[in-house]
């Protein structure tokens with residue numbers, strides 16, 4: 335018997351739209367983000383998926399995404415577990431800056447390294463490795479036991495907390511994770527075996 339893990343990055347946020355580094359700052363969804371979240375909920379409903387457990391971060395954009403998905407799925411009165419271990423990478427001094435302005439100031443390559451490398455942290459912020467160091471212990475202690483027991487778990491989180499989980503689940507190298515982008519509102523579905531191993535990546 336395998337568990338099912340559904341990972342969803344929040345829909346477009348106000349700061350995604352404005353092209354600003356966000357990290358732990360707390361903007362909510364745009365109208366487009368609301369639609370993306372609703373579409374993700376509809377997709378899971380159409381697939382007949384009814385999760386047993388629901389997790390999200392301490393940030394509004396992910397919490398709103400989960401709420402809207404549940405609304406579309408017709409699911410009410412469930413416990414939602416919110417934890418900052420699932421938050422976006424802390425973008426440190428870059429938070430609030432425009433991504434194009436940052437490229438003009440520090441160069442395209444440096445900004446790409448800060449955004450996508452495994453272990454180079456943006457100034458004052460977290461690298462993907464730092465993010466993984468808080469996200470993965472939480473995943474392993476609080477979420478994985480449910481998957482091993484055959485449960486279905488839905489996590490609404492962020493580009494980089496999800497990249498940390500995807501890297502671990504798919505066994506990607508630091509070189510491979512550089513190229514992995516996680517789109518807003520598009521669920522990734524995994525079947526996880528009784529030993530916690532990846533049994534199957536299901537096309538969403």
Ligand SMILES: O=C(O)[C@H](O)COP(=O)(O)O
Pocket residue numbers: 354355356357422425449492493494
């Ligand atoms: O925090 C942010 O700015 C975004 O949500 C993710 O940023 P990224 O595309 O640079 O990883």
